[in-house]
Amino acid sequence: MSSTRAAPPRRPPAPQGGSAGDRRMTWRDRLYRFDMRYMPYLMIAPFFLLFLVFGLFPLLFNAVVSLRNYRLDDPTLPYWAGLENFSRLIADEDFWNALYNTFGIFLLSTVPQLLLALLVASLLNRKLRAQTWWRVGVLLPYVTPIVASTMVFSVFFSRDFGMANWVLGLLGIGGADDPIDWRAGKLQAWIAIATMVNWKWIGYNALLYLAAMQSIPRDVYEAAAIDGAGQWKQLWRITVPMIQPVVLFTVILSTIGGLQLFTEPMLFDPNAQAATGGPDGEWQTIAQLIYKVGWKDLNLGYAAAMSWALFLIILIVAGLNYLLTNRLSGGRR
Amino acid sequence: MTTRRVVARAPQDTPAGLWTYLLLAVSMLFAAFPLYWMFVIATSDDEALAKLPPAVIPGDRFLTNVEEVFSLQDVYFAASLINSVIVSVVVTASVLFFCSLAGFAFAKLRFRGSRALMLFVVLTLTVPNQLGIVALYIVMGRLGWNGTLLAVIAPGLVTAFGVFYMRQFILNTVPDELIESARVDGATTMRVYATIVLPAIRPALAVLGLLTFVATWNDFQWPLITLSGTDYPTSMVAVSDLASGNYVIYRRVLAGAFIATVPLLVMLFIGGRQIVRGIMEGAVKS
Numbered sequence: 001m002s003s004t005r006a007a008p009p010r011r012p013p014a015p016q017g018g019s020a021g022d023r024r025m026t027w028r029d030r031l032y033r034f035d036m037r038y039m040p041y042l043m044i045a046p047f048f049l050l051f052l053v054f055g056l057f058p059l060l061f062n063a064v065v066s067l068r069n070y071r072l073d074d075p076t077l078p079y080w081a082g083l084e085n086f087s088r089l090i091a092d093e094d095f096w097n098a099l100y101n102t103f104g105i106f107l108l109s110t111v112p113q114l115l116l117a118l119l120v121a122s123l124l125n126r127k128l129r130a131q132t133w134w135r136v137g138v139l140l141p142y143v144t145p146i147v148a149s150t151m152v153f154s155v156f157f158s159r160d161f162g163m164a165n166w167v168l169g170l171l172g173i174g175g176a177d178d179p180i181d182w183r184a185g186k187l188q189a190w191i192a193i194a195t196m197v198n199w200k201w202i203g204y205n206a207l208l209y210l211a212a213m214q215s216i217p218r219d220v221y222e223a224a225a226i227d228g229a230g231q232w233k234q235l236w237r238i239t240v241p242m243i244q245p246v247v248l249f250t251v252i253l254s255t256i257g258g259l260q261l262f263t264e265p266m267l268f269d270p271n272a273q274a275a276t277g278g279p280d281g282e283w284q285t286i287a288q289l290i291y292k293v294g295w296k297d298l299n300l301g302y303a304a305a306m307s308w309a310l311f312l313i314i315l316i317v318a319g320l321n322y323l324l325t326n327r328l329s330g331g332r333r
Numbered sequence: 334m335t336t337r338r339v340v341a342r343a344p345q346d347t348p349a350g351l352w353t354y355l356l357l358a359v360s361m362l363f364a365a366f367p368l369y370w371m372f373v374i375a376t377s378d379d380e381a382l383a384k385l386p387p388a389v390i391p392g393d394r395f396l397t398n399v400e401e402v403f404s405l406q407d408v409y410f411a412a413s414l415i416n417s418v419i420v421s422v423v424v425t426a427s428v429l430f431f432c433s434l435a436g437f438a439f440a441k442l443r444f445r446g447s448r449a450l451m452l453f454v455v456l457t458l459t460v461p462n463q464l465g466i467v468a469l470y471i472v473m474g475r476l477g478w479n480g481t482l483l484a485v486i487a488p489g490l491v492t493a494f495g496v497f498y499m500r501q502f503i504l505n506t507v508p509d510e511l512i513e514s515a516r517v518d519g520a521t522t523m524r525v526y527a528t529i530v531l532p533a534i535r536p537a538l539a540v541l542g543l544l545t546f547v548a549t550w551n552d553f554q555w556p557l558i559t560l561s562g563t564d565y566p567t568s569m570v571a572v573s574d575l576a577s578g579n580y581v582i583y584r585r586v587l588a589g590a591f592i593a594t595v596p597l598l599v600m601l602f603i604g605g606r607q608i609v610r611g612i613m614e615g616a617v618k619s
Contacts, residue, residue, distance in 0.1 A: 031521070039522045040444035044435040047491040048450075051457060054488035058465030058472055065468055123357050126349035134357055136605030140364045143597040143608070145551040147569045148590035151576060152367045155374070155382065155583055163370075163387050203364060204612065211613035218343040225342075234344070260463050263553045266573075273577050287463065287554070294467055295558060304467040311464045 062304045070301035085305035095306065097281050098289040099313070104186065105265070105285065106258040108194035109201075114250060116198065117205035122235055124206060125213045135210075138203030150196055150267040157182040157192040157268075164192070189268070189283035196264045201257075205250050212243035248325050255318050259310065262287040286310050368594070375399075375588035382583055398588035402575065409564055410589060413571035417593070420482055420567060421549045424489040428545045429538050431491040436499025437530050441512060442522065451500070457493040463554065470558060480563040485556050489549060495541055498615070502537040503530060540611030543604045547597055568593040 066085055069077035089095055120138060128134055141149065156163040159181045165174055174180045182192045216239065224238050240247070265277050265285045275292035277284025284292075286306065294303030349357075370389070374381060377392035402410050438444070439451050469488065470479065478484040507530055515525050531538075556567045566574065572593050575586045601608065 035521050040438040040442040043438040046431040047435050047496055050491050058468035061468040062465050120360055123353050125344045126347055126353050128349050132606055135609045137361045138364055139608060143547050143601045144594055145569055147553050147572050148594045149367055151586050151590045152371045161383050161385055166385055166387055207612045214345055221343040256461050260461060300467050307464050307467055
């Protein structure tokens with residue numbers, strides 16, 4: 001990752017000679033100097049400009065908005081709200097409910113997702129026929145729009161005639177006489193939504209793990225095999241600890257993504273436009289609540305305060321995950 | 334598990350056995366079935382959804398359903414597809430150009446503050462941009478862009494990930510000697526970019542282009558906020574509109590969803606190898 005590069009040669013272009021060429025040379029000299037000195041800044045400027053306007057500024061301005069009365073339907077309120085939005089947040093049952101849902105869905109999706117990804121990766125980490133096609137195949141969910149797949153899963157998880165209940169019925173769970181109503185309780189709804197998240201991301205994470213697995217030096221396995229470690233043992237004792245940095249990376253990624261979950265809970269609701277996440281907020285997530293407060297209740301100031309809370313929560317959870325994953329997989333070796 | 338077969342080879346050198354293929358086939362089925370079933374319902378009549386065991390064979394009403402989707406008055410489905418193409422193509426082209434330019438500068442050019450600025454780029458990678466979404470809406474309102482495609486296009490024109498990815502690739506693949514010898518011949522920076530860097534990074538352009546296109550096409554939350562209720566939805570917003578209302582007709586919803594998914598399936602079919610490589614390379618480097 002060293003970024004010291006060889007300096008570009010300082011030599012100006014070959015002079016043309018002659019008196020007429022002198023003026024041209026100074027013009028070229030200037031061009032050359034501009035090119036060397038300022039061109040790099042010009043090349044990186046678009047990123048920084050755009051990030052400033054549409055990334056950094058909104059993030060900071062969000063703080064200002066969160067301290068204001070910013071209601072789209074009532075501009076007559078006093079300009080500043082002080083910490084009112086935040087004190088309201090702490091007493092807001094909807095917020096704590098959404099936080100609870102977000103974490104429930106997050107746990108039900110992250111843990112199975114990463115374990116199954118590990119399994120798929122170890123399957124892919126073999127000498128396979130048509131290797132590329134297997135790898136491309138696991139990416140089908142990754143390229144599918146979440147909007148589209150959520151519509152399908154919404155039908156899968158309908159109470160009557162749903163595929164999920166039919167399959168469970170075959171296994172002796174629920175069945176036609178006593179079908180599971182996936183939208184009637186927290187746990188059912190969380191499981192349904194977590195299934196969608198898992199479906200979407202298992203393949204992607206599997207490829208991340210696969211890449212890391214293939215960069216493990218081969219002689220490590222040879223040594224282990226000589227020591228008599230079987231395949232299963234090799235997976236848990238060698239492969240997993242060796243790919244720990246990537247595991248950490250995927251844990252952080254799915255934390256950031258999972259805590260911002262929006263599309264699945266939105267469209268799982270037959271009455272999506274209300275953004276309530278079920279009649280009693282059974283599966284309303286924080287991102288969804290922010291949307292509802294901001295664009296249905298038209299209270300942008302309060303929505304901004306919630307965004308800050310979410311930001312804080314993500315930071316804390318990502319940090320905790322980092323420590324936890326580090327300890328868990330580090331302690332094994 | 335108790336069969337203690339001693340394998341002296343690394344897993345990737347061990348030929349896959351029957352069980353591996355079987356389990357992989359099951360995962361494939363799990364991955365593909367929702368897509369297949371989307372097609373089944375998209376081609377069926379209303380009764381297909383009220384059957385047990387569920388229908389699993391495509392019907393013959395695909396064109397009827399599609400026609401209905403396109404003729405719905407307040408969904409603007411045809412326009413939404415065009416909008417999605419415009420947004421995704423513009424964003425992808427812009428990301429490729431500006432990110433490769435910046436990546437080249439960070440990888441091969443010397444300028445004051447380049448290290449600190451690159452560190453800044455990497456740091457911005459970790460900030461979830463959704464968090465400023467309320468303020469972004471207000472900013473777009475000031476600019477008068479809410480409800481127009483500009484609001485969706487502008488924030489995506491250059492990405493930190495793209496700059497980072499391009500820098501890594503250029504650092505590793507474009508030889509310094511090549512650049513230096515072009516410099517000696519009097520080539521300007523832009524000329525070096527056009528004649529040396531661009532041809533060398535074609536594989537990375539393909540990867541970044543595909544990933545960007547897929548992500549832009551699939552984006553939902555921000556387009557929903559800024560475009561919903563206007564005459565200019567993207568296809569994702571339009572599909573979600575199909576499913577709103579008191580009585581949802583799922584064969585229509587899934588026909589619309591299927592049409593909005595097909596471009597991405599085609600891309601995966603054509604560029605799957607590149608997408609796989611892009612994801613796997615990203616994993617090793619991060």
